[in-house]
Amino acid sequence: METNNHKKVVTRFAPSPTGFVHVGGIRTALFAWLWARKYNGTFILRIEDTDKEREVEGSIEHIIESLKWLGLDWDEGPDIGGKHAPYIQSQRLDSYKKYAQTLIDKNLAYADPYTEKEIEEFRAKADLEKRPFLYREHRPENPPVWDGSMPLRLKIQEVKTSEWNDLVRGKLTAGPEALDDFILIKSDGYPTYNFAHIIDDLEMGVTHIMRADEFISSTPKFLALYEALGVERPEMATLPPIMAPGGKKKLGKRDGAKDVLDYRNEGILPEAMINFLALLGWNPGDDREVMTESQLLEAFDVTKIQHSGAQFNEEKLAWINGEYIKKMSYEDQEAYLLKFIPNDIKSLPHFTNDMLHKITPVIIERISSGLDIEMMAVNGDLDYYFKYPKLSKDILKKEQKDNITTNENIKIVIENLSKITVDNWTKEKIKEALWEYATSVGRGSVLWPMRYALSGCQKSPDPFILAELFGKEGTILRLNSALEILEDKNNE
């Protein structure tokens, strides 16, 4: 499909500062960013703060932090400026006034003289008649001169069915009911979204607007405004909605959509989040799923974006995250692990850098996010690395056979392990030293008590890995304390 190749691509992400950004907003930002970066274009961050009542203190910083975490960098924005500064709508009021005035001069905008109550009555009447309320049916014949104390409305010139092309959806239409004399400037002096974003996109030279599909029905209004302004409109790409788990509703803050930064706190890696979100409503056209940023940029195509909504699936996100964790460098894996190990474990007697270093690959293999590490800690699957386990005699003897006792087996294990030199203390050598005997008497009756003696847990990495981690001395120490418990008559 033709895509403005003659013009430099300019896209933008334009959140309103009403709190955090959730994955839906981020995906919109991501697609806009990908498109701009793919064509060496410009990506703009703009803050749409024209609703002063809904504004939440600190949102802008929070949004910026979210985008930075994910590596979605912008070329122009409130924090870094740019040739179309400022990038905060409340600081661009003069610009909106200027365009409003040209519309008034052309007799394409007029003051709305009605009180709130009068409008309410119109609306109630329409409601009663079961038809949509349309302000233009009540358009005043001689509107007063606009002095800024009343809302300013666009005067729709031609009531018609609208038709336009969308980069994703193709031909879209909307009935004449979608077209109304909408408000350009509110009585508080701020522009509406409908007006402000169009003026800003125009002034900032935005070529492609990525937006969620809730804007389809207000598009006729935008088209009417472009027409009134006598300007060419940018390309529009309508993204499918992201649905909440369960699948029936669009993901939204009200339904518990999370702040993206919550995912950071759970140990989701930014690359994994980007990768996952890119695949939510788009795919490269082949079987690739785990893709680098440059692969994404290479393959991304707005025209290939999905039409229907997609559920946000945390399980698949976790899977992708696990893939990325396994690809990290050893140093990064260790730092990652350290970040999520709770403090009470860090203060355990044998918590050392050396041990942390040793267990890193063992733990990394078992997790897909930081949440899993925290879960391991809660379940006691972490502390045995750093302290001697507390053992139960019954569990120790769980796999005991009639012909040979667990005591004897542990003694033989100790005996065999003692023969290994410290230099040769590796999991391979340890396995070698025990395997033949264990196989001859039944591996379970030897390896189970050994592993349990080392970990104190019913589930853990295998005994050879554990023995290597604890060293010769530590391993034999643990095996001996298991023996003591077995031989302790008071512990029957």
Place this chain on the structure above:
RNA sequence: GGCCUCAUCGUCUAACGGUUAGGACAGCGGGUUCUCAAUCCGUCAAUCGGAGUUCGAUUCUCCGUGAGGUCACCA
């Protein structure tokens, strides 16, 4: 209610109008394993319904049905 949009395994998705409808996640089974994890192999599972066009429809058209969105001095 009006207007609009969407519709393939449980989920994310692939399939110039011609495929045994493919892949991934999840699930299940197995190999390897004392357990867990990892890994390998295997397996379950879908074209919303009905007409039409066509030699042939997941694909095009229409009608249903279902879901979502929107009808603010919110964005």
